[in-house]
Amino acid sequence: MNVPVPPAETLRTALAGLLDGLPPKAATQAVDRLIANYRGTTPTHTPVLRDRSDVVAYAAYRMPATFEAVRSALEAFADAVPQWTPASHVDVGGGTGAATWAVNATWAGARPVTVLDWAEPALALGREIAAANPELKSAEWHRSRIGSALTIESTDLVTVSYVLGELTDADRASVVTAAATAAQAVVIIEPGTPDGYARVIEARDRLITAGFHVAAPCPHSAACPIVPGEDWCHFSARVARSSLHRQVKGGSLPYEDEKFSYVAATRLAPTPAPSRVVRKPQIRKGQVLLDLCGPDEALHRETVTKRHGPLYRAARDADWGDAWPPPPAEDQQPGLSSPAPPLLNTSAPVCSTSRCRRP
Numbered sequence: 001m002n003v004p005v006p007p008a009e010t011l012r013t014a015l016a017g018l019l020d021g022l023p024p025k026a027a028t029q030a031v032d033r034l035i036a037n038y039r040g041t042t043p044t045h046t047p048v049l050r051d052r053s054d055v056v057a058y059a060a061y062r063m064p065a066t067f068e069a070v071r072s073a074l075e076a077f078a079d080a081v082p083q084w085t086p087a088s089h090v091d092v093g094g095g096t097g098a099a100t101w102a103v104n105a106t107w108a109g110a111r112p113v114t115v116l117d118w119a120e121p122a123l124a125l126g127r128e129i130a131a132a133n134p135e136l137k138s139a140e141w142h143r144s145r146i147g148s149a150l151t152i153e154s155t156d157l158v159t160v161s162y163v164l165g166e167l168t169d170a171d172r173a174s175v176v177t178a179a180a181t182a183a184q185a186v187v188i189i190e191p192g193t194p195d196g197y198a199r200v201i202e203a204r205d206r207l208i209t210a211g212f213h214v215a216a217p218c219p220h221s222a223a224c225p226i227v228p229g230e231d232w233c234h235f236s237a238r239v240a241r242s243s244l245h246r247q248v249k250g251g252s253l254p255y256e257d258e259k260f261s262y263v264a265a266t267r268l269a270p271t272p273a274p275s276r277v278v279r280k281p282q283i284r285k286g287q288v289l290l291d292l293c294g295p296d297e298a299l300h301r302e303t304v305t306k307r308h309g310p311l312y313r314a315a316r317d318a319d320w321g322d323a324w325p326p327p328p329a330e331d332q333q334p335g336l337s338s339p340a341p342p343l344l345n346t347s348a349p350v351c352s353t354s355r356c357r358r359p
Contacts, residue, residue, distance in 0.1 A: 006105065008067065010132050010133055015060050015129070018125075055096065055119070056125065058096070059126075062098075063096055063101075064240065065239045073260070076264065077215050077216045078106055079323065080271055081215060082271075086111065086156035089113045089156065090115075090153070090159075091113070091116065092116050092152065094126065095115075098161065103157065113139035114139070114142060115140070116146065118146055127139070148171055151178065154182055157183060159187050164176075180206070181210075186264075186266075188200060189260055189261070189262040192236070193232070193259070197232035197234055204224070212267055214264070215264045216276075217293075219272050219295045220295055222297045234260060235259070235321040237257070238257055239257070274294075274295060275292040276293045276323060277292060278292060278320075281315065286305055287304065287305045287306070288312065290315060302324075
């Protein structure tokens, strides 16, 4: 029996084939220029991806990281709406289509998919790559100005990943409003920087005003408890490094960690995480320190010790971005386990950036 190839593996294979025939020096130069553009602070009024060599370099270098970040956000969203599967998807500013692959990896199956972007070379290459995935072959790729004139047909899910930073304030507002008007669910992902987080919070506020409920990462739809300018909320996804990654960055590790901020919101009634781990857990001798965003609209720290038995083991396995506490094990029958001792320091505030560094 033929076992279906996971979308992530199919995507890696397709991307590896793109670099055949592209001189390594040309790929490196294109990536360097693209990184400079994407890290700039001035919104662009023309597509950053100009031609096929630009797009090939971008796709090989950035698609794996974008895919993993978007997939992480979508998996958290799917946990909050477990009975829901999008019947249609629009990817705004989707470029070569990393988010469409992430949606397919989260909810398998073919569905109507539309990718909107203003760079025709990116759309052409995205269509070419998508041909490797039978469930994405029918996706439609349309050139569209991403800004105040954007219109989106009615759809179940809209994704907007790594796009808002390229837009003016007015265009950002228009894009988020258009997404909210068209969709039942909107997932927005930005770089895990203070500026990226600020754009996510702005979009989050706009979605809530439009009647959406936050499904992830927040345990609530109230105001974010982080004081602006003092800290920021972001998460991390591990990405396997390609040969191009190692060539451009001169790194020897087979992986890197993509930092991202996101909000996933819906008009449905989600069941968000009870709390969310918002920093890398600190594992010490006999205890684990978890920094959490909780349903009480506050940040706090929980100390889980060996006295907590199974909960301690779960804390040792907990990762940055996970829901907390973990769901009960499938083989655990209600009523058979004795209550754990109360957690320690549950009201202790999370350390400020003046006393500790974020991962």
